[in-house]
Amino acid sequence: xxxxxxxxLVGGHxxxxxxxxxxxxxxxxxxxxxxxxxxxxxxxAFDDTGVDPDAIDRGYIGNFAGECFANQGHMGALAQRxxxxxxxxxxxxxxxxxxxxxxxxxxxxDALQTGSDIVMAAGAEVxxxxxxxxxxxxxxxxxxxxxxxxxxxxxxxxxxxxxxxxYKEKFDVTDEDIGYVVKKAYDNGNRNxxxxxxxxxxxxxxxxxxxxxNFCFLKNEELKPHLKVKDCSQVTDGAAAAIFATEEGLxxxxxxxxxxxxxxxxxxxxxxxxxxDDYTVLGNTEQAAGEAYEDAGIKPSDVDVAEVHxxxxxxxxxxxxxxxxADPGKGAELARSGxxxxxxxxxxxTGGGLISFGHPVGATGIKQVMEIYRQMKGKCGDYxxxxxxxxxxxxxxxGDDRTTVSFVLKNLG
Amino acid sequence: xxxxxxxxLVGGHxxxxxxxxxxxxxxxxxxxxxxxxxxxxxxxAFDDTGVDPDAIDRGYIGNFAGECFANQGHMGALAQRxxxxxxxxxxxxxxxxxxxxxxxxxxxxDALQTGSDIVMAAGAEVxxxxxxxxxxxxxxxxxxxxxxxxxxxxxxxxxxxxxxxxYKEKFDVTDEDIGYVVKKAYDNGNRNxxxxxxxxxxxxxxxxxxxxxNFCFLKNEELKPHLKVKDCSQVTDGAAAAIFATEEGLxxxxxxxxxxxxxxxxxxxxxxxxxxDDYTVLGNTEQAAGEAYEDAGIKPSDVDVAEVHxxxxxxxxxxxxxxxxADPGKGAELARSGxxxxxxxxxxxTGGGLISFGHPVGATGIKQVMEIYRQMKGKCGDYxxxxxxxxxxxxxxxGDDRTTVSFVLKNLG
Numbered sequence: 001x002x003x004x005x006x007x008x009l010v011g012g013h014x015x016x017x018x019x020x021x022x023x024x025x026x027x028x029x030x031x032x033x034x035x036x037x038x039x040x041x042x043x044x045a046f047d048d049t050g051v052d053p054d055a056i057d058r059g060y061i062g063n064f065a066g067e068c069f070a071n072q073g074h075m076g077a078l079a080q081r082x083x084x085x086x087x088x089x090x091x092x093x094x095x096x097x098x099x100x101x102x103x104x105x106x107x108x109x110d111a112l113q114t115g116s117d118i119v120m121a122a123g124a125e126v127x128x129x130x131x132x133x134x135x136x137x138x139x140x141x142x143x144x145x146x147x148x149x150x151x152x153x154x155x156x157x158x159x160x161x162x163x164x165x166x167y168k169e170k171f172d173v174t175d176e177d178i179g180y181v182v183k184k185a186y187d188n189g190n191r192n193x194x195x196x197x198x199x200x201x202x203x204x205x206x207x208x209x210x211x212x213x214n215f216c217f218l219k220n221e222e223l224k225p226h227l228k229v230k231d232c233s234q235v236t237d238g239a240a241a242a243i244f245a246t247e248e249g250l251x252x253x254x255x256x257x258x259x260x261x262x263x264x265x266x267x268x269x270x271x272x273x274x275x276x277d278d279y280t281v282l283g284n285t286e287q288a289a290g291e292a293y294e295d296a297g298i299k300p301s302d303v304d305v306a307e308v309h310x311x312x313x314x315x316x317x318x319x320x321x322x323x324x325x326a327d328p329g330k331g332a333e334l335a336r337s338g339x340x341x342x343x344x345x346x347x348x349x350t351g352g353g354l355i356s357f358g359h360p361v362g363a364t365g366i367k368q369v370m371e372i373y374r375q376m377k378g379k380c381g382d383y384x385x386x387x388x389x390x391x392x393x394x395x396x397x398x399g400d401d402r403t404t405v406s407f408v409l410k411n412l413g
Numbered sequence: 414x415x416x417x418x419x420x421x422l423v424g425g426h427x428x429x430x431x432x433x434x435x436x437x438x439x440x441x442x443x444x445x446x447x448x449x450x451x452x453x454x455x456x457x458a459f460d461d462t463g464v465d466p467d468a469i470d471r472g473y474i475g476n477f478a479g480e481c482f483a484n485q486g487h488m489g490a491l492a493q494r495x496x497x498x499x500x501x502x503x504x505x506x507x508x509x510x511x512x513x514x515x516x517x518x519x520x521x522x523d524a525l526q527t528g529s530d531i532v533m534a535a536g537a538e539v540x541x542x543x544x545x546x547x548x549x550x551x552x553x554x555x556x557x558x559x560x561x562x563x564x565x566x567x568x569x570x571x572x573x574x575x576x577x578x579x580y581k582e583k584f585d586v587t588d589e590d591i592g593y594v595v596k597k598a599y600d601n602g603n604r605n606x607x608x609x610x611x612x613x614x615x616x617x618x619x620x621x622x623x624x625x626x627n628f629c630f631l632k633n634e635e636l637k638p639h640l641k642v643k644d645c646s647q648v649t650d651g652a653a654a655a656i657f658a659t660e661e662g663l664x665x666x667x668x669x670x671x672x673x674x675x676x677x678x679x680x681x682x683x684x685x686x687x688x689x690d691d692y693t694v695l696g697n698t699e700q701a702a703g704e705a706y707e708d709a710g711i712k713p714s715d716v717d718v719a720e721v722h723x724x725x726x727x728x729x730x731x732x733x734x735x736x737x738x739a740d741p742g743k744g745a746e747l748a749r750s751g752x753x754x755x756x757x758x759x760x761x762x763t764g765g766g767l768i769s770f771g772h773p774v775g776a777t778g779i780k781q782v783m784e785i786y787r788q789m790k791g792k793c794g795d796y797x798x799x800x801x802x803x804x805x806x807x808x809x810x811x812g813d814d815r816t817t818v819s820f821v822l823k824n825l826g
Contacts, residue, residue, distance in 0.1 A: 001528065035559075059683075066554075067480045071562070073554040074477075074510040077815040080685040081557075088700065091683040092516050092816070093508040097487040103505050107520070113527040115414065141479075141486040144494075146448075149484070270472075270504040272493040287501065402490040403505070 001106075001266050002295035004113050005246055008260035009409065010051060010253070011377075012242035012370050013044035017196045017358035019128045019236040029129060031237060034063075034070040037360070038124040039082035041239035045120070046083070051243050051253055053085035057116035060107040061093045062100035062123030063362035068138040070126050079122060096270070097142030098311065099398030101240065101365025102405030106268050108244045117249035123362040124239035135235055139361070142399045144273035152220040159400045160312040161218060161227035166279035167314055168226065171329030175228075179208030180335040181313040182230050182355060188342060189352025191382035196234045196358030206230075231313040236358030240366040242373075258413030261373045261392070264298070267291030267406045276400055280329075282315070282322040285395055288404040289323050292393070296408035300324030303346050304389035305375045307368035309397040310353040319395055320348075323406075347385045350375060365396035369407055376411040414519075414679050415708040417526050418659055421673035422822065423464065423666070424790075425655035425783050426457035430609045430771035432541045432649040442542060444650060447476075447483040450773070451537040452495035454652035458533070459496070464656050464666055466498035470529035473520040474506045475513035475536030476775035481551040483539050492535060509683070510555030511724065512811030514653065514778025515818030519681050521657045530662035536775040537652035548648055552774070555812045557686035565633040572813045573725040574631060574640035579692035580727055581639065584742030588641075592621030593748040594726040595643050595768060601755060602765025604795035609647045609771030619643075644726040649771030653779040655786075671826030674786045674805070677711070680704030680819045689813055693742075695728075695735040698808055701817040702736050705806070709821035713737030716759050717802035718788045720781035722810040723766040732808055733761075760798045763788060778809035782820055789824040 015037050018025045025031060032040070038061070046053050061075040072078060076091030094103045101123035108121040127135050133153055140148070140155035152158035167173055186202045189195035207230045210216060218224040250257055267288035277283065293300060300323060308323065310316035317331030325346055326334040334340060340348035351357045351371055354364065372392035374380050392409040428450050431438045438444060445453070451474070459466050474488040485491060489504030507516045514536035521534040540548050546566055553561070553568035565571035580586055599615045602608035620643045623629060631637040663670055680701035690696065706713060713736055721736065723729035730744030738759055739747040747753060753761035764770045764784055767777065785805035787793050805822040 004527065033559075065480050065486060067478050067551070071554055071558040073508060074556075074686060074812050074815065076509050076683045077686045077812055078557070080683060081687070084685075087684050087688070088682055088697070090681040092519075095486060095506040095508060096489050106505075110523055110527045114417065114523045115526075138480070141484055143487075144491070145484040146446075268503040269501055270489045270493060271500050272497075273487060273490045274494070275500070284501070399487050399490055402487065 003109060003263060007109050007112050007263040008245050008250060008257060009263060009369060009373050010243040010245050010255055010260050011049040011373060012240065013041050013048050014194055014240045014367050014370050015040050015238045016194050017236045017238035017360060019196050019234055019358060022196050022198060031128060034066055034072060034124055034126040035078060035081060037126060037237060037239035038079055038122060041124065041241040042079060042082040042122050045241035045243055049243055053083045055118050055253060056086065056089055056120050057118050058089060058111050059091035059120040059122065060104040061091065062104035062365060063093055064095060064097055064100050064125060065138045065141060069129060096403035097398030098361050099365055099396045099403040099405050100362045102396030104366060105242065105369055105407065106266055106405055109263055109266060112244060112246050117252060118243065118245045120241060120243050121366055122239065122241035123366045125360040125362040126237040127235045128237050132235055147274055152218050154218060157227055157232060158218050158220050158223050160315060161223035163279045163318065164226040164314040165223060170280050173332055176204065176208040177332030178231065178313045178317065179204050180332065181310065181316045182207040184341060185310065185349060185353045185355035188350055188383055189356025192351040192357060195352045195356050196236045197352065197356040233311045233354035233359040236360045238358060238360035238363050240363040240370055242366050242370050260412055261376050262410045262412055264408040264410045265292045265295035270403045273399065273402055282318045282401045284401045284404040285319065285397055286322040289395055289406040292406040292408045298391060298408060302391045303393045304391050305347045305350065305372060305385055306393040307371050308348055308395045310349055310355050311359065313355065323393065323395060342383055343386050350380060350383045350385060365405060368394040368396055369409065372409045416522060416676060420522050420525050420676040421658050421663055421670060422676060422782060422786050423656040423658050423668055423673050424462040424786060425653065426454050426461050427607055427653045427780050427783050428453050428651045429607050430649045430651035430773060432609050432647055432771060435609050435611060444541060447479055447485060447537055447539040448491060448494065450539060450650060450652035451492055451535060454537065454654040455492060455495040455535055458654035458656055462656055466496045468531050468666060469499060469502055469533050470531050471502060471524050472504035472533040472535065473517040474504065475517035475778060476506055477508060477510055477513050477538060478551045478554060482542060509816035510811030511774050512778055512809045512816040512818050513775045515809030517779060518655065518782055518820065519679055519818055522676055522679060525657055525659050530665060531656065531658045533654060533656050534779055535652065535654035536779045538773040538775040539650040540648045541650050545648055560687055565631050567631060570640050570645060571631050571633050571636050573728060574636035576692045576731065577639040577727040578636060583693050586745055589617065589621040590745030591644065591726045591730065592617050593745065594723065594729045595620040597754060598723065598762060598766045598768035601763055601796055602769025605764040605770060608765045608769050609649045610765065610769040646724045646767035646772040649773045651771060651773035651776050653776040653783055655779050655783050673825055674789050675823045675825055677821040677823045678705045678708035683816045686812065686815055695731045695814045697814045697817040698732065698810055699735040702808055702819040705819040705821045711804060711821060715804045716806045717804050718760045718763065718785060718798055719806040720784050721761055721808045723762060723768050724772065726768065736808060755796055756799055763793065763796045763798060778818060781807040781809055782822065785822045
């Protein structure tokens with residue numbers, strides 16, 4: 001989808017992503033609620049951009065499983081509690097599992113094409129209030145419950161262990177190859193004060209091998225060897241909000257387009273639950289991103305900075321291939337080359353990705369576009385890429401490559 | 414919202430709405446699953462309209478609490494299992510509690526304004542697989558759980574008992590006044606083979622009084638006298654699907670606009686959870702419908718047929734007032750006059766409404782537009798209104814008047 005007019009990302013806010021392992025997370029459970037995270041993201045987005053809440057025409061809220069984790073649905077009406085100026089404005093929740101945040105951005109961009117001028121996309125998830133095993137059951141609702149839930153108590157980790165197994169076997173990929181992604185994630189997250197996993201120094205050997213801090217936890221014996229704790233994204237609480245506008249919207253707000261990022265295009269593709277042809281390929285991601293590249297008129301090699309959905313370490317390697325940066329089976333070579341490091345040609349997941357920055361499900365897709373914005377506007381502090389990026393890409397994924405959303409963003413100014 | 418081009422409702426399908434009290438509902442729980450209901454609605458919509466599934470550009474799925482009732486989220490990808498031709502097309506779930514179906518239609522219409530030509534809105538809910546009390550807890554996730562859940566085990570029934578109490582006290586409305594709506598619902602549902610509550614003859618006296626078949630069930634002593642079993646919408650399983658198209662879409666499909674219904678406008682409004690000013694007024698509904706009337710260029714009295722969200726009997730009376738058909742406190746007079754009966758000037762909920770047709774939450778908003786379509790095209794059999802309606806209105810509501818969606822539909826042909 002190439003928008004029918006210029007659409008701008010004005011800015012927004014990402015909350016601290018918190019959870020077990022972060023010093024300010026309370027083990028006794030006294031942590032911010034879903035509503036508190038969402039409200040902070042929304043109101044700080046107003047503060048940081050200077051956008052008057054009254055100016056918002058509509059809102060789209062990404063959330064996957066609030067009904068389970070927080071006994072709360074009806075997120076459009078929940079979000080409005082953040083700020084009384086929002087009352088009465090059309091708000092709704094959208095859901096596509098872990099791509100819910102990306103879909104919120106898609107809907108915001110669509111709304112701007114149908115008459116709205118200034119639209120908010122926000123997303124949130126709270127997951128640390130239940131055990132990891134219970135939470136894994138909630139997250140398994142993103143798979144086809146009836147046929148896939150029994151794969152393992154940790155259904156999604158098992159589904160991606162299955163991908164790791166096939167990928168390793170087909171292309172002679174090693175645990176150390178996959179470990180490069182893990183080490184990059186932790187190294188990047190260490191520079192990011194918002195990240196869930198901060199101040200955790202890891203060695204390549206430690207993240208590539210089975211040890212007390214990096215054990216295999218699946219029950220499924222066939223898949224168990226193919227996934228270790230540190231290969232996984234985090235169980236995180238947090239929220240993010242982004243404000244999008246048309247040119248007329250920017251005029252109303254008195255904001256210079258050069259202070260914004262342009263939404264050049266998006267790709268969005270959905271495929272049936274449970275129907276994966278080839279575990280070594282992210283086919284839906286490839287097609288959604290392919291559409292985004294084409295509609296933006298760019299090539300994969302034009303991308304300077306990217307946020308990709310590293311729900312598990314192997315996924316990042318598969319993403320490199322799906323997004324056109326590496327040939328099949330060559331994702332690890334790209335990681336080893338340093339090309340996707342903060343100072344690489346295609347800086348990927350500079351803030352630590354889902355593995356270290358964390359993965360509050362409904363927020364992730366919005367965090368992705370906001371991270372591209374922040375890199376383009378030089379707001380990333382210790383993890384700022386050295387050269388101002390001109391072209392950015394996101395790849396947000398729900399379920400096992402079932403709902404995929406990619407944005408191409410271009411720097412202005 | 415007046416669409417930026419002509420948008421047509423081509424047709425669709427409503428499944429049988431089933432649940433306790435209907436002969437074909439299995440008390441042992443062997444009933445169609447969420448996926449089965451959704452698939453039936455989708456595929457029969459293709460069959461009934463003759464639309465090739467390949468022609469669909471996008472899909473929006475309304476569902477409120479599949480994560481709780483069916484252990485299933487990610488409904489966009491679930492829906493695609495219905496038909497292999499859908500694979501890869503952009504599908505997402507949208508949620509606004511009991512207005513989720515209305516929002517699916519809103520998104521479909523928006524998508525048609527941004528480049529799509531043929532879009533499906535579908536919705537489903539399965540609720541009969543848990544006890545009524547457990548289900549009431551799931552549905553309470555449409556309220557502000559933290560502050561409203563404790564009102565009663567049956568949170569929403571209590572919230573609308575509160576409305577009934579205030580409405581009765583302010584306007585001297587009686588249980589018999591409210592009973593008129595209940596009797597109309599059951600009488601209409603008796604003519605509708607898809608309705609959950611079929612073949613149940615009720616007298617005005619029976620539905621207006623407390624008796625063995627119509628007892629008060631709330632624990633909250635203050636509110637208990639103000640709601641009886643038959644005042645309530647049903648706990649129902651079911652699904653509905655509707656296909657919308659632009660003029661170019663109709664050309665592709667070879668469908669004559671005169672065989673369709675035109676989407677003249679919609680109104681959509683959201684307000685914060687827990688923030689109701691006046692229990693005797695549906696203020697959000699009034700404003701959403703007001704916007705729809707204005708954008709369609711019609712007056713309330715122009716409406717020939719309507720589907721309104723009678724989640725409880727008193728709500729239908731409040732709807733009459735919010736929708737501009739009766740002055741404050743005069744809704745019951747309108748009901749008593751027969752004006753909203755099948756042969757009345759404004760035929761309301763001709764198939765039995767949520768009280769008798771049933772209320773599979775995520776399907777309801779889509780069922781509403783489909784019922785208007787079916788009345789306009791003479792497809793309602795024993796409950797067909799006598800004169801072909803030219804103007805139709807829907808009023809779908811999520812939570813306690815928190816998310817509201819109204820469509821104005823115009824007959825063609």
